[in-house]
Each structure stands twice: as structure tokens, then as C-alpha cells.
Amino acid sequence: MSKNIFEKIIAREIPADIVFEDDSVLAFRDVNPKAPTHVLIVPKKSIARISEAGTEDEKLLGHLLLKAAEVAGKLGYGKDGGETVPHLHCHILGGRGLGWPPG
Numbered sequence: 143m144s145k146n147i148f149e150k151i152i153a154r155e156i157p158a159d160i161v162f163e164d165d166s167v168l169a170f171r172d173v174n175p176k177a178p179t180h181v182l183i184v185p186k187k188s189i190a191r192i193s194e195a196g197t198e199d200e201k202l203l204g205h206l207l208l209k210a211a212e213v214a215g216k217l218g219y220g221k222d223g224g225e226t227v228p229h230l231h232c233h234i235l236g237g238r239g240l241g242w243p244p245g
Contacts (some may be wrong), residue, residue: 148182158173162180162209167184169181169187181213
């Protein structure tokens with residue numbers, strides 16, 4: 143099975159503008175940004191989608207979220223991120239292809 147683009151970036155087979163890295167996650171700037179700052183943070187373990195994560199991934203997924211907040215803070219973001227409900231949540235989008243901005 144061939145590597146996806148994120149796996150190639152993690153393996154340094156494709157260059158990236160890395161803004162954070164530790165043993166578990168890698169954060170890098172998107173090459174096709176949809177906003178003035180567009181950073182992706184990915185686990186180094188390949189998990190194709192949340193439905194394929196197992197109980198053994200619980201610590202990694204929590205780490206991913208906490209590091210995303212840390213990276214956002216270092217980039218000068220974190221507060222007033224545009225949320226309309228100040229309560230931690232995830233977006234699940236599907237059913238059709240989405241453009242940007244979503245809607």
C-alpha cells in the first residue's frame with residue numbers, strides 16, 4: 143500500500159514548513175492555505191479516520207488535541223477563534239463535497 147501525503151511528510155519524503163514536532167504528532171503549514179494561517183497537525187501513527195481509531199489510540203488522540211491548542215497559541219491564536227458556542231466540540235461534515243468557507 144502506498145503512503146499518503148501526510149505519511150510522506152512525516153517520513154521527510156516531501157518537504158514541509160514544520161511548526162511543531164514531537165514523538166507523536168507533526169504540525170506543518172498547508173501548501174494550499176484557505177486562511178492567512180493554515181496549519182495541519184497530524185498524528186505520526188496513521189489513522190485514516192476517527193471511526194478506525196481504537197481504544198489504544200485514546201492517549202494519542204487526546205495528545206493531538208492538546209498539541210493543536212498549544213500550536214494555535216504559539217501562532218497567536220486560541221482565543222476568539224470564531225466559535226459561536228464556547229464549548230469544546232468537533233465538526234462532522236459529510237454528504238457532499240464542501241468548499242471554503244463551509245456552508
